[in-house]
Amino acid sequence: MRFGENFLTYPDLFPARPSGEPWGDERLLIRFAGHVYDWTGLSATQAGAARQRFGELCLPPDEQPPATVEIQVFRAATEDFFDGGRIWSFECDLDYTPDALSIAGFHFMGRLDWTPGLLGALWTSEDERLVSHSIFENFFRAVVAYHLFEQGGVLLHSAAVVNGGDAYVFFGPSGAGKSTISHLSFAAGHAVLSDDMNALRLGPAGVLVEKLPFAGDFGRQSKGAAGAYPLRALCRLHKGPNPALEALRPAAAVAALLGCAPFVNHNPYRRDQVLDQLQALTAKIPVRALTFARDDRFWALLRSGEIE
Amino acid sequence: MIEADMVLQRCADTRYRNIGGEGVVVRQTAGEVLVLNEIGVRVLDLLETTMPVNGLLDALDAEYAIDRATLERDVLAYLQELVDAGVIEPVAA
Numbered sequence: 001m002r003f004g005e006n007f008l009t010y011p012d013l014f015p016a017r018p019s020g021e022p023w024g025d026e027r028l029l030i031r032f033a034g035h036v037y038d039w040t041g042l043s044a045t046q047a048g049a050a051r052q053r054f055g056e057l058c059l060p061p062d063e064q065p066p067a068t069v070e071i072q073v074f075r076a077a078t079e080d081f082f083d084g085g086r087i088w089s090f091e092c093d094l095d096y097t098p099d100a101l102s103i104a105g106f107h108f109m110g111r112l113d114w115t116p117g118l119l120g121a122l123w124t125s126e127d128e129r130l131v132s133h134s135i136f137e138n139f140f141r142a143v144v145a146y147h148l149f150e151q152g153g154v155l156l157h158s159a160a161v162v163n164g165g166d167a168y169v170f171f172g173p174s175g176a177g178k179s180t181i182s183h184l185s186f187a188a189g190h191a192v193l194s195d196d197m198n199a200l201r202l203g204p205a206g207v208l209v210e211k212l213p214f215a216g217d218f219g220r221q222s223k224g225a226a227g228a229y230p231l232r233a234l235c236r237l238h239k240g241p242n243p244a245l246e247a248l249r250p251a252a253a254v255a256a257l258l259g260c261a262p263f264v265n266h267n268p269y270r271r272d273q274v275l276d277q278l279q280a281l282t283a284k285i286p287v288r289a290l291t292f293a294r295d296d297r298f299w300a301l302l303r304s305g306e307i308e
Numbered sequence: 309m310i311e312a313d314m315v316l317q318r319c320a321d322t323r324y325r326n327i328g329g330e331g332v333v334v335r336q337t338a339g340e341v342l343v344l345n346e347i348g349v350r351v352l353d354l355l356e357t358t359m360p361v362n363g364l365l366d367a368l369d370a371e372y373a374i375d376r377a378t379l380e381r382d383v384l385a386y387l388q389e390l391v392d393a394g395v396i397e398p399v400a401a
């Protein structure tokens with residue numbers, strides 16, 4: 001299937017460059033994990049909904065720090081998009097060139113261009129539903145994934161839990177148990193950064209896990225758990241009757257992590273870089289296979305670090 | 309069917325990385341990731357030299373203490389698995 005056919009009426013007319021008619025002149029600066037994302041061209045309705053969604057991460061209008069990444073929002077016609085009977089979809093199509101990423105999704109088209117800095121552009125037919133239909137967030141996730149990747153980090157489809165000042169990151173495909181382990185950990189008194197997407201940033205002293213405003217089924221119950229935490233262990237999740245912890249061999253660890261690095265892991269022009277970064281990550285942090293039941297016994301295993 | 313005089317090569321849409329003695333093979337088109345053990349890594353490394361299958365068998369025969377018949381049976385079956393998985397393909401004559 002050609003790129004965009006799932007979502008676009010005219011896939012061949014996908015914008016070739018970041019230009020178009022802005023929805024309005026509203027600007028929104030959103031800061032997290034030490035970076036400022038500068039959204040421009042929003043309508044008042046779109047900006048209001050995004051402010052409500054991202055809350056205290058939105059900077060006051062009088063604060064204008066230098067932006068890390070600029071994202072422009074443009075108007076698109078309703079008839080540009082193909083619904084196929086859907087009322088919403090979280091999926092999206094991706095297409096790659098050496099210098100750009102194209103994204104087609106439900107009622108939106110997006111581009112990331114390296115100019116050489118990262119520049120985002122979003123075309124949508126949605127005003128009131130831009131945020132409620134997750135168009136804003138879907139595109140934002142892709143922007144953050146590439147921005148983090150450019151800095152040597154990784155956006156990981158994972159749950160991150162803070163225990164004793166350190167973070168444990170649990171990863172695996174959908175259904176592996178990220179939301180379940182988040183609930184179990186939260187009930188046991190641990191702070192959950194996110195049960196869906198977390199930023200892993202490699203530095204000279206180790207790896208930091210940073211909270212991102214992207215959550216899954218667990219929602220945003222973890223108010224207060226913000227900031228960056230040293231990563232103690234990466235755990236590939238498995239469900240089972242009894243908790244067990246096994247070391248993952250380096251190649252298996254890289255392969256498992258690659259499957260959980262969204263947006264960048266299928267990009268043929270970034271494949272070597274993503275392998276490099278995941279290999280560097282696994283050289284710094286132990287990667288385990290964690291089997292857990294629906295109770296908090298796994299925490300005793302993790303704290304002891306005993307592997308089978 | 310793998311023949312002894314065949315030359316095999318890694319498919320162009322794959323990325324291969326030796327990590328700690330094991331291999332990670334990424335099939336870009338399919339979006340799949342395979343992990344190869346030590347033997348798989350050795351096979352892929354030997355194929356990078358464009359030697360024919362019988363040369364590969366000779367090289368492995370010299371490295372591993374296993375009877376030739378078993379080696380040929382297992383390696384040919386493994387090469388066929390790699391072909392079926394889209395990791396390697398015959399070089400066009």
